[in-house]
Amino acid sequence: MKAIGFRTSLPISDTNSFIEFETEKPAPKGRDLLVKVAAVSVNPVDYKIRQNSAKDQVLDTPKVIGWDAVGTVEAVGEEVSLFKVGDEVYYAGDLNRAGSNAEYQLVDERIVGSKPKKLSIEEAAAMPLTALTAWEILFDRIRINEKDKGKTILIIGGAGGVGSIAIQIAKKVAGLKVITTASRPETEGWCREQGADYVVNHKDLLNEMREAGFPQVDFILDFVDANQYWDIMVELIKPQGHIASITGSAVPVALDKLKSKSVSFSWELMYTRSIFQTEDMIEQHHILNEVARLLDDGVLNSTLKATLSGFSADNLKKAHQQLENNTTIGKVVITF
Template sequence: MKAVGLYEYLPADNPKSLQDVEVDKPSAAGRDLLVEIKAVSVNPVDTKVRAPKEGQEDEPKILGWDASGIVRETGSEVTMFQPGDEVYYAGAVNRPGSNSEYHLVDERIVGRKPSALSFSEAAAVPLTTITAWEALFERMNIPRDKEENKDRSILMIGAAGGVGSIAVQLAAEAGLTVIGTASRKETEEWTRSHGADYVINHYENFREQLEKHGFQDVDYIFCMNATETHWESMSDVIKPQGKICTIVEAKENLNMNLIKNKSVSFLWEFMFTRPVYETEDMIRQHELLQEASQMFDDGTLKTTVTKKLSGLHGENMRKAHQILEEGRMIGKLVVEVQTQ
């Protein structure tokens, strides 16, 4: 079958970085589904895995951890899906990715595609939805109760990106006062349109901006950009006994003493933890994708796709990686197998 893979870890503009390859079509076994891929989206994790580094692969390494498609085969232990089902999912970073004609994925991390969304619209949201959902409701344990949250606030750093675009919607739906960060007019408008009550600039002093909007501090902070850059500012404005969650690895050691006297909780969110370690609660990703699917169908959540490329091949994947690495992407970029 056709796929896009790499043998060397090279810059995205190098024609050898992501190449068209032919690999064997896999077969479903155990709890795996064989999915015919209809669309994929590209995430920062894709660019980080591809980024230049030493080492070569004997077999093509296939990236891609966001997809939608149709189940074509099921393993002998599959109980929740059958051939013909339309699905969406993010997969597992320790297995071959979805940039191929067919893809194997464990049913416990797959949800039924929202019927209101096209394959392209659906491919844009699994990884970001799982990440945002786990960060808000499972890592920080924010209640999903508007009455309970009516006097609580959350600061979201990098609110216009893929994860932020979903997180803002989920937090607003839960009744939190949402303060997003953005630095351009278009990202500010995007953040407000997805449910943010206030928007501040992440290049300027957090406290001064928050005080202008009537906030001395915030109950929660969700960091989706440059953890070490914003660490002192986050430590300053988090409320005593508040919670900070980040999805971005720090490039330098963080001074945890800054939050010690406030008894602040610091949390990591990595959405691949459950599938990589096959945790006992791995099926929670299936369950939350199922619930999110209903929310997309009833209009509570909206897809975040803003750019599409047609044709799942090396040239388009290289182009997609370059766009993401420019650092100005709003929402999500999707690559369609064919125009829909």
Template sequence: MKETHEDNMQAIGYNGSEFIEFEKTLNNPTGRDLLVEIKAISVNPIDTKVKHTVAKDGAVKILGYDASGIVSAVGEQVSIFKVGDEVFYAGDVTRDGSNTAYQLVDERIVGRKPKSLNFEQAAALPLTSITAWESLFDRLKITQSDKDKSLLLIGAAGGVGSMAIQFAKQIIGMKVIATASRDESRSWCKQMGADIVFDHQHLVQQFKDNNLDAPKYILCMGIPDDYFEQMIQVIAPQGSICLLANTQQAYDLNLLKAKSITLVWEMMFTRSMFQTNDLVKQHELLNKLALMVENGDIMHTLTQHLNPINVDTITRAHQVIERGKMQGKLVISNRITQ
């Protein structure tokens, strides 16, 4: 194992009121952990949601889940990576995040960075790619036999939607109907490969007006409360709906019965939170993603870049994400140019 030669490192945490910079002990990795020198991070909606759970009088929380960097040291049980490897990953919500100089992360949720991307571009991909992949293929269980089916993506201009569009088109070849509310969001969805882009509202009427078959699958990236009844109305009988965000109210699940609708959830941190036996699937997925990127099948989704990684840029990034108008992903690094 490479020695770190450091006792402390700089970290940025949230104290319940604001982001602050502080020194944190730098620990050497053990077991299957890697110590990664952070080169770039990306801010996601989950960062802002976790931030609001931090108590003002509690411990400072280090946020950040997307990251790319270089392996600086490895634990004694590490078998996949070595010191010097360039990697990217989405982290573990139960551990310290990536808003720090170095991060400990289990190698089983880490992938090799695509060679064709720089650290900033790579940092934009892990969390949204894993979420989109697991939603489509693990939760909705879409397969090649669904090539002639339609997928409706609600709120598709963000990071997860951007990847879900690409996976559905490039891997399955199915028809993708996306929703977006603004001209720039609609243009972005089209750039990612969506066949049709609707407004978020009046979905049933828009499907009717465009003479489209009811979608077999729906992935909702917005607040489910805003679309629950619309989704039930528009989906094909025996269809499946996947939700990402928490609901704010209770629903009558009997509404799903007439069409025999399957309702599933996706939480990309489930595997790491519960240390599931198939944890390494996220490593395998990220490596598969790296190959697809290098082959030109999948595009990175970096659209905004801030620098350097400090309290000011992380605060600004959270403000941007909380406005809810992002296309693609926002990345922060210590490099001035991408």
């Protein structure tokens, strides 16, 4: 089968930043599905791993990345019970395994959902990783529930992949009042399309929030940089509120600044369940199926923004370049 990967970490402009190669089609065992991939999307985690996972070394076997896919089940392991051959599926995959940038991929059925029936493969491929991340950060980390309806949430970084679907889920599923950040007319417009009640400029966030009538909010989601916005988030969060972030931190986060307000803080990593094979790993199967239902019912909309036709190293380079420029709105999908 054809796959695309890299042997060493190179700038995306380098000819060998991605290489096409042939490798053996894998065989499923246990709870694995063998999926014939039809489309993939690209996320910031892709280029971060490409830039950092093979520094100062040359891998014997190219590393295949990619953590969003739509495809058809071609074969199943002996313990599979959730899917059968011929089923259309979508999923984000597992950091510990070969990614979706290949014609065929093995994936554990517990982190796979049924593809939304009314969406095209392109529209569906845009959704798994970001929808799982947004759903988990809202309902598993902050644990928003019925009593929180009408409360305020600030989403820092609303126009990106995770921000785009987080706006929708926070507004249309959780029933929150959504404020999000954007700084360009096109990103502001996109955030409003996703359902944001208010859009503020992150370049002067404190004053923008005050002028919008929100000197403090109940919840804050950070999708940009925890430390860059830390002091601002500390000031904006209400006493007994909750801040959650997906961005990681190169230096320690000053959690002591939250003590006087008794504010909670959570990290969210969508891969935690699959990395550690947690007891509730199958929750991602349930989340993806619920998101598929909401997409089919028109409650949620795909965040697809751009499509590249053809599974090639050149198209992967184009997609990575676009994300590295930090101007991407919504999601970029590559069809096979």
